[in-house]
Amino acid sequence: MSLSLRIRLALKLCWREWKAGELTILLVALLIAISSHTAIGFFTDRIEKAMTYKAGDMVGGDLVIHSSRPLKASGSESWQSRANAAQLLHTTVHFFSSVVLHGEEMLLVSVKAVGDNYPLKASLKTSTSAYGEGQTTRNGPPTGEAWVDARILNDLSMEVGQALTLGAVTLTVSRVLIFEPDRGGSMYSFTPRVMMHKGDLARAEVIQEGSRVDYHTLLSGESDAIAEFKNWMTPQLEPGQKIITPGEQQPTVGGALTRAQRFMGLASLIAVLLAAVAIAVSAKHYSARHFDASAILRCLGCKQNDLMFIYLFQMLLIALVGSILGIALGWSAQFILLYLLKDLLPEVVPAADWHAAWSGLGLGLVVLLGFTLPSVMRLRAVSPLRVLRKDLKPLPLSGWFVYGSALLIVIALMWFYTGSLILTLSVLGGAVLVFLLTLLLIALLFVLLEKSSGLLSLSMRAGLRNLLRRKGETLVQTLAFALTLMAMLVVIFIRTDLLNNWQQSLPDDAPNHFVINILPDKVPLFENYLREQQLVSSKIYPMSRGRLIEINGVPVKQAVTKEEKNNESLNRELNLTWSDTVQEENKILSGTWWQEGQVSDFPEVSIESRLAKKLGVKIGDRLTFFTGRQNWQAEVTSIRAVKWESFHPNFYFVFNPSSIEHLPATYMTSFYMAPEQKILLKDMVKAFPAITVFEMDAVLDQLKAIISQVIVAIEYVLLFVLAAGLMVTLAAVQASLDERLQEGALMRTLGAQRDLIRRSQWSEFGSMGLIAGIVAVLGTELVSFLASRYIFQADYSPLWWAWAFVPVAAALLLALLGTFSARKVLTKSPMLVLREGQ
Amino acid sequence: MNSKQNNNKNTRILEAQGVEKVVTLGQETIRILEPINLAIKAGQSLAIVGKSGSGKSTLLGLLAGLDQPSAGSIHLAGHALTDLDEDQRASVRAQYVGFVFQSFQLMPNLTALENVMLPLELLDEDKPQQRAMEMLNHVGLSHRLKHYPKQLSGGEQQRVAVARAFVTRPALLFADEPTGNLDRATGSRIADLLFQLNEENNTTLVLVTHDPSLAARCELEITIDGGRLAACGVSETDMPPQALGQEGLQ
Ligand SMILES: Nc1ncnc2c1ncn2[C@@H]1O[C@H](COP(=O)(O)OP(=O)(O)O)[C@@H](O)[C@H]1O
Numbered sequence A: 001m002s003l004s005l006r007i008r009l010a011l012k013l014c015w016r017e018w019k020a021g022e023l024t025i026l027l028v029a030l031l032i033a034i035s036s037h038t039a040i041g042f043f044t045d046r047i048e049k050a051m052t053y054k055a056g057d058m059v060g061g062d063l064v065i066h067s068s069r070p071l072k073a074s075g076s077e078s079w080q081s082r083a084n085a086a087q088l089l090h091t092t093v094h095f096f097s098s099v100v101l102h103g104e105e106m107l108l109v110s111v112k113a114v115g116d117n118y119p120l121k122a123s124l125k126t127s128t129s130a131y132g133e134g135q136t137t138r139n140g141p142p143t144g145e146a147w148v149d150a151r152i153l154n155d156l157s158m159e160v161g162q163a164l165t166l167g168a169v170t171l172t173v174s175r176v177l178i179f180e181p182d183r184g185g186s187m188y189s190f191t192p193r194v195m196m197h198k199g200d201l202a203r204a205e206v207i208q209e210g211s212r213v214d215y216h217t218l219l220s221g222e223s224d225a226i227a228e229f230k231n232w233m234t235p236q237l238e239p240g241q242k243i244i245t246p247g248e249q250q251p252t253v254g255g256a257l258t259r260a261q262r263f264m265g266l267a268s269l270i271a272v273l274l275a276a277v278a279i280a281v282s283a284k285h286y287s288a289r290h291f292d293a294s295a296i297l298r299c300l301g302c303k304q305n306d307l308m309f310i311y312l313f314q315m316l317l318i319a320l321v322g323s324i325l326g327i328a329l330g331w332s333a334q335f336i337l338l339y340l341l342k343d344l345l346p347e348v349v350p351a352a353d354w355h356a357a358w359s360g361l362g363l364g365l366v367v368l369l370g371f372t373l374p375s376v377m378r379l380r381a382v383s384p385l386r387v388l389r390k391d392l393k394p395l396p397l398s399g400w401f402v403y404g405s406a407l408l409i410v411i412a413l414m415w416f417y418t419g420s421l422i423l424t425l426s427v428l429g430g431a432v433l434v435f436l437l438t439l440l441l442i443a444l445l446f447v448l449l450e451k452s453s454g455l456l457s458l459s460m461r462a463g464l465r466n467l468l469r470r471k472g473e474t475l476v477q478t479l480a481f482a483l484t485l486m487a488m489l490v491v492i493f494i495r496t497d498l499l500n501n502w503q504q505s506l507p508d509d510a511p512n513h514f515v516i517n518i519l520p521d522k523v524p525l526f527e528n529y530l531r532e533q534q535l536v537s538s539k540i541y542p543m544s545r546g547r548l549i550e551i552n553g554v555p556v557k558q559a560v561t562k563e564e565k566n567n568e569s570l571n572r573e574l575n576l577t578w579s580d581t582v583q584e585e586n587k588i589l590s591g592t593w594w595q596e597g598q599v600s601d602f603p604e605v606s607i608e609s610r611l612a613k614k615l616g617v618k619i620g621d622r623l624t625f626f627t628g629r630q631n632w633q634a635e636v637t638s639i640r641a642v643k644w645e646s647f648h649p650n651f652y653f654v655f656n657p658s659s660i661e662h663l664p665a666t667y668m669t670s671f672y673m674a675p676e677q678k679i680l681l682k683d684m685v686k687a688f689p690a691i692t693v694f695e696m697d698a699v700l701d702q703l704k705a706i707i708s709q710v711i712v713a714i715e716y717v718l719l720f721v722l723a724a725g726l727m728v729t730l731a732a733v734q735a736s737l738d739e740r741l742q743e744g745a746l747m748r749t750l751g752a753q754r755d756l757i758r759r760s761q762w763s764e765f766g767s768m769g770l771i772a773g774i775v776a777v778l779g780t781e782l783v784s785f786l787a788s789r790y791i792f793q794a795d796y797s798p799l800w801w802a803w804a805f806v807p808v809a810a811a812l813l814l815a816l817l818g819t820f821s822a823r824k825v826l827t828k829s830p831m832l833v834l835r836e837g838q
Numbered sequence B: 001m002n003s004k005q006n007n008n009k010n011t012r013i014l015e016a017q018g019v020e021k022v023v024t025l026g027q028e029t030i031r032i033l034e035p036i037n038l039a040i041k042a043g044q045s046l047a048i049v050g051k052s053g054s055g056k057s058t059l060l061g062l063l064a065g066l067d068q069p070s071a072g073s074i075h076l077a078g079h080a081l082t083d084l085d086e087d088q089r090a091s092v093r094a095q096y097v098g099f100v101f102q103s104f105q106l107m108p109n110l111t112a113l114e115n116v117m118l119p120l121e122l123l124d125e126d127k128p129q130q131r132a133m134e135m136l137n138h139v140g141l142s143h144r145l146k147h148y149p150k151q152l153s154g155g156e157q158q159r160v161a162v163a164r165a166f167v168t169r170p171a172l173l174f175a176d177e178p179t180g181n182l183d184r185a186t187g188s189r190i191a192d193l194l195f196q197l198n199e200e201n202n203t204t205l206v207l208v209t210h211d212p213s214l215a216a217r218c219e220l221e222i223t224i225d226g227g228r229l230a231a232c233g234v235s236e237t238d239m240p241p242q243a244l245g246q247e248g249l250q
């Protein structure tokens, strides 16, 4: 047969089969799979970008370059012209420490000098009085004015409208700063802020040769342009310069973003798996339907290779058409999603990359060909004798090689798509477990049913027999449904996990104010004050400042790895505390906490786990600290995990009380204050003039806004996974419909009433759902265990609610879906039995 | 059990009046069956013969209540099938009717034994297993009880089907080309079995067949041609045409 004849024949047959409805299921399965995959791909891509964009608000730009010198490029092209050419907005902010004066009072402050472009992203929040109502502004102070932290007014005993002196200039304090979007990592800094215009810098004459100034260059613009600029800039960075991208700097936002990205990768992954299942089910059905056709074609003179060509060509065509339509559908679906989410998204949602489309196309081809090849190869082996003897079925091929390679390709795709091998493998591990468990459970069920079939009603027995007979199909269907359920459960679990992690750290009454510098003799009074005002506070901790200078007698700078030399905990004074008990949400990872009240001869210290890892500090190491005037040593006796996001007072180093109680200390705590109570702050500061209050509520609000956005996105992605999953189940039922129709007709011919068939369907699909539900929860437990262990670094706890609810709900859902999609069995005339075989 | 078995030779167990079937395919309406009258008494056997596509199976399906005629009425064992809904007809079938098909139509998910038990279970009768085993024994398949249809030869499958048809001792048995898918020798053994059981149970038999020798074994014979009742004959036994009904077979 010539090539062109083959192609013409393939096209003709394809068209005829399409008209006869033979290809609909396969195509629709592929369409649904690819469209959900690409919709999730496009959508998550855009949401991800939008969230990165939003996170840019937290650092004040889409890209920030920190530098200890004014930024200049070594090449011929200046960074400004480069940025301007790429249409990036940019501004440089100067940070330095200085002293300001008001009357007799003077204060060390952290000055931030900004230009007219400032802030590039997000807004400042300021007020016209200390602790007053906030207003947002999209600009910094004009020349001649200064905006200051509320505590400066308190410390300098001044009011808004009065002037302060900075070097040689006098600036009028016109506003009180409540929130700076780019305060970022310096949020905890203890020196209060004075914000001024860059235009006053020269006149102030505070920056001299050799003064230490930090330059933060903020850039914002199109994400592609930003990425390109980053690539261009990175090799030109000099020592002391570093590029910060949003999400890196703030642990909480960064964590949220990474988690969200991981989550969405997982959702895509699940869509991929569902696609594979749907295709496999449909392909098997397709090939079974083509045994006769192949036999007839062989009789009519087609060679095996002609047949192969014809079917492969058809598959390729279906794959292409299905993928392209699926991509188009997915593309449209993400617009609907974006429209639904428009209130939560920033005005500008960056366009999606096309990689979701490409991966959809690739996936369509790989999955369709990969999962249909074994079936098509089986068709090749159909004996032409089948036209005479219907029972002649081709031997099932060992599809191990083909399935195996398809699986490998899918793994590679998933890996590429999620960028996480552990994630890919843990989901696959879950899938394999589901597979094995399904096998095991069905086998168990066989035995159980065999034993108890006498006890069951006829309709239940009929349904269960149906389930048991088509072992292969039942397995695939149960597997598909279990996978779907597992996917949904994993999604729900991870979503709850994301929420929990955030919500545990940010409950509604999470502390939103820090207060430091509580003098030791004022502690009881302050505690009283908090109680009187009914403010919920954390424990009050003593705080002493010191440096870590040696690890096991070796100066820290030599003791740590090169990358950690500049770790900020080594370069600044640390807050040291002591406590009898472990802080509430801290967890001892190794070592032991000291006994309460126990006096040890040698000071003991508990170190935060991440810092310990970075510094390579282990239990039993001796650390030398420098406080006040003296060096002293402590032995590491425990390593703690700390939830920094909790906004409770937390410390890198906690000592046993007897070791450093004698050091001079002030006290600190954090408390929750509702917006309407904020006026109390004024009163508090007046009552305790020495204290310093940090208002974190604005930062927290911003965090919560980002988080709620992520949650909505997650819920929508969940909907997609759910839809894809249900479609797989529908396709599976569809694949067995012919058989069911025939059997239903026969049952009714023999006198079965529709109600009996209905009940038997309920018991068939219901028990399939039940098994799938049980298996899915088991699989989810595994995935959740692996994920919490390796991805979220969270505690694993069994999903009791899922055990109680999922199997029953799954049985109900599948029974409803199954009886609905097989409803024709009840309406088709029993005359069918007289027509078959003619 | 005896109630549904009508031994009175003078009762019309099956009667069709003006039964016709019209189907619409797209815009076309096809008349598959022209109006047909016929009646058959309990214990008689009727052969329906005719060319392929002449409407034999359609008529059989209507007579057995598997389908509703476009016009006319059918009475089966005193039940006006045409006035009943699908479920009511199903329970009539369960009580009075057995079937044997050309393509066997065994439930593929049930063993031979379970296939034969099924009609008894649908009637919720006692000891279905024991009775099914007896029946299979009777058709010579006691060694095949646990086999699935797939594992049986065509002849064996049809014997299971015959056992399933007779196990409820139905008043009426409908058979649509029961030997059509079998070789001659096997076919004639199945035919023997059918007539033997028919005799033993005093069942009324309605048989569609191509095979003249099979038709000849029936008391009555009608020929369908193009949906029309073309001829009626009485074979061997000397049954007057009046026995077929008021108007006879025209
Ligand atoms: N539901 C239907 N729709 C259209 N045509 C039908 C239908 N049922 C039967 N026919 C047609 O009616 C004619 C009689 O069919 P059938 O009773 O099966 O014939 P026989 O059993 O004598 O071979 C055939 O031409 C068949 O194609």
Ligand SMILES: [Mg+2]
Pocket: A838, B056, B057, B058, B176
């Ligand atoms: Mg026929």
